Amino acid sequence: MTPSDNSPNDQNAIENINVGNFEPMPSPKEILARIPLSRQAAQTVIHGRKALRDILDRRDPRLFVVVGPCSIHDPVAGIDYARRLKALADELDDTLLLIMRVYFQKPRTTTGWKGFINDPYMDDSFCIDKGMEKARAFLHEIAELGLPTATEALDPISPQYLGDLIAWTAIGARTSESQTHREMASGLSTPVGFKNATNGDIGIAVNAILSASRQHSFLGINSEGHTAIVRTRGNHYAHLVLRGGDDRPNYDTVSVRIAEEAxxxxGLPANLVVDCSHANSYKDHKLQPFVLSDIVNQIHYGNHSLVGVMIESNLIAGNQPIPKDRTQLKYGCSITDACVDWATTERMLREAAAQLRDVLPKRNVPTAE
Structure with missing residues (x-):
């Protein structure tokens, strides 16, 4: 049989066998037109990114703190949290740069709710087009409050829809080794934190930082939603996030020293961020304050590499399963990882700021060239 003998039925027998159907998705340009970037929101993003770059360059002595819900599922509660965090950010601005954690996509080892973008109604309807638009509207409202945001980049498509509203990006423990994510990070407009692997291996993240700093060419989409060859310049503000591994912490002084040496x-700057949750807290949200306290103590005793921390925090402590009756969801309580509550968050950050206020300015801050 020659290629010309192939019939449409033959093509159907070999192509997209496990695909049910393709549904149209609005292009990034269309979504951005529905929710355009306001001047106030743009200024929030610009100032947030600059402050982060200055911290990583040691031009700003503050500690940056990525703090907020494990994942966003209720925009109303999320905005409630953002307003509280904005007030606290203004109060502690001389010592801490507070950035709201806004995670819309959740990596899954097997199954489970994949996040607000994938399933905004939490009913397995997977209205991804609605989820993306709602996610952008949520980020825009927070940016207009004057509060910078952070998120995790799980796929190379979403940044085209949301990237102009993000100040800091994480690449998770499960994806730091992925070539796709390293390439994507090389083109992101934000500083990027690569987490060590789930087994605690920091070498994977160090290699990811090196890779992301280089130029790459790969397949992606443009603002019109068309497939395009993306050519990046390289991201020079990638850094390492220590999140523990194999259910053991790696924020202790020895682990920090090993990471610095690696x-x-x-040939990379010794910039370290500690995730106070996950394996560093043995997945017990109540231990997060102790992790932060340890980091503060290390800075007191002369550490110069610890530039940021991450905290999983919500209005209500702990977490909850998704009930069949969505009206039974507890307001302000996580449906993914357990979080510390708002009162604990305030106490943690106020205590850290008080203890670091006179210490951070004395760390070596080189004069800008």
Whole structure:
């Protein structure tokens, strides 16, 4: 049989066998037209990114804190949290740069709710087009409050829809080794934190930082939603996030020193962020304050590499399963990882600021060239 003998039925027998159907998705340009970037929102993003770059360059002595819900599922509660965090950010601005954690997509080892973008109604309807638009509207409202945001980049498509509203991006433990995510990070407009692997291996994240700093060419989409060859310049503000591994912490002084040496050996700046949750807190949200306290103590005793922390926090402590009756959801309580409550968050950050206020300015801050 020659290629010309192939019939449409033959094509159907070999192509997209496990695909049910393709549904149209609005292009990034269309979504951005529905929710355009306001001047106030743009200024929030610009100032947030600059402050982060200055911290990573040691031009700003503050500690940055990515703090907020494990995941966003209720925009009303999320905005409630954002307003409270904005007030606290203004109060502690001389010592801490507070950035709201806004995670819309959740990586899954097997199954489970994949996040607000994938399933905004939490009913397996997977209205991804609605989820993307709602996610952008949520980020825009927070940016207009004057509060910078952080998120996790799970796929190379979403940044085209949301990237202009993000100040800091994380690449998770499960995806730091992925070539796709390293390439994507090389083109992101934000500083990017690569987490160490789930087994605690920091070498994977160090290699990811090196890769993301280089130029790449790969397939992606443009603002019109068309497939395009994306050519990046490289991201020079990628850094390492220590999140523990194999259910063991790695924020202790020895682990921090090992991470510093690995970065220095690779010719990279010794910039470290500690995730107070996940394996560093043995997945017990109530231990997060102790992790933060340890980081503060290390800075007191002369550490110069710890530039940021991450905290999983919500209005109500703990977490909850998704009930069949969505009206039974507890307001302000996580449906993914357990979080510390708002009162604990305020106490943690106020205590950290008080203890670091006179210490951080004395850390070595080189004069800008």
């Amino acid at each position: 970065l220095t050996k690779a």
